[in-house]
Amino acid sequence: MDYRRIILLTGAGVSAESGMGTFRDKDGIWTRHSLEDVATPEGFTRNPRLVHDFYNARRRSLREAAPNPAHRALARLEGAVKKAGGDLLLVTQNVDDLHEKAGSRSLLHMHGELKQVMCASCGIKGAWDEDLFTDTECWRCGASALRPDVVWFGEMPYGMDAIYQKLGACDLFVSIGTSGEVYPAAGFVNEARRAGAHTVELNLEPSANAWEFSEGRYGLASQVVDEWASDLIRKIAV
Numbered sequence: 353m354d355y356r357r358i359i360l361l362t363g364a365g366v367s368a369e370s371g372m373g374t375f376r377d378k379d380g381i382w383t384r385h386s387l388e389d390v391a392t393p394e395g396f397t398r399n400p401r402l403v404h405d406f407y408n409a410r411r412r413s414l415r416e417a418a419p420n421p422a423h424r425a426l427a428r429l430e431g432a433v434k435k436a437g438g439d440l441l442l443v444t445q446n447v448d449d450l451h452e453k454a455g456s457r458s459l460l461h462m463h464g465e466l467k468q469v470m471c472a473s474c475g476i477k478g479a480w481d482e483d484l485f486t487d488t489e490c491w492r493c494g495a496s497a498l499r500p501d502v503v504w505f506g507e508m509p510y511g512m513d514a515i516y517q518k519l520g521a522c523d524l525f526v527s528i529g530t531s532g533e534v535y536p537a538a539g540f541v542n543e544a545r546r547a548g549a550h551t552v553e554l555n556l557e558p559s560a561n562a563w564e565f566s567e568g569r570y571g572l573a574s575q576v577v578d579e580w581a582s583d584l585i586r587k588i589a590v
């Protein structure tokens with residue numbers, strides 16, 4: 353096996369064919385909603401009802417969504433890498449649970465999870481699959497301050513120490529279905545390059561930072577990711 357310490361970074365493009373929508377494409381979520389209103393702590397303070405409506409709708413659509421061949425290929429790759437004694441971490445910017453549903457286990461949700469809530473008053477977190485309302489009370493402190501446990505602009509993404517530690521030692525970094533517009537995720541490729549890793553971009557089209565990758569394959573995730581992962585699994589099996 354060529355690579356023993358692999359990091360995969362996924363974005364909205366990997367879940368696009370499962371119907372979850374992307375953010376910055378021409379029909380993306382930010383063409384219909386103002387990110388300042390629904391994806392910042394200030395927006396939540398201004399109008400929590402609007403933010404709840406936005407995330408309630410996405411949580412409902414997630415109930416209908418199923419993993420596509422790209423999610424399944426990445427789960428198969430994790431199995432093959434682990435069987436060969438290697439290490440693989442899948443860092444996802446997505447708040448859906450389609451990687452888990454496909455069977456990925458070594459997974460970090462750096463922008464949080466739709467099916468998790470956090471109390472803005474006492475900080476407790478817990479699983480949540482229902483709609484949230486402005487008067488929904490926290491089960492621990494009783495405050496009406498529950499919010500989706502997702503990372504908004506200006507907030508610190510989750511797991512950064514663990515991610516940078518792995519990036520500093522990886523030998524393969526693969527960015528999948530992300531526009532490369534949002535930091536710190538868009539900067540991960542530089543950390544991986546500094547560590548001497550081979551860097552690959554798999555996306556519908558070249559992203560904002562495509563030039564930073566040593567290799568790029570372009571097309572629908574369901575095809576490109578499946579083909580790329582199958583190639584690597586074949587090499588691992590040899």
Ligand code: BJW
Pocket residue numbers: 362363364365366368369374375376377380391445446447463502503504505506507508509512529530531532533534535536554555556557559571572573574
């Ligand atoms: C397909 C496909 C198919 C389509 N097959 N592909 C100025 C300069 C630099 C940085 C900053 C700045 N001012 C502020 C910042 C920081 C800010 C930032 O990056 N802003 C930029 C917009 C400029 N970042 C933050 O605030 C972050 N926190 C932070 O930086 O903390 C400080 C810190 C310092 C040092 C270290 C660490 C931290 C927090 C960012 C939080 C982002 N939150 C969101 C919402 C989460 C909840 C939710 O889902 O509602 O996360 S915004 C949204 O964007 C969401 C996504 O995870 C994220 C990335 O989007 P993604 O996944 O790339 O989607 P798209 O739509 O952009 O791209 C999809 C791609 O798929 C496209 O390329 C398509 O072509 C492709 N595609 N169909 C394959 N079928």
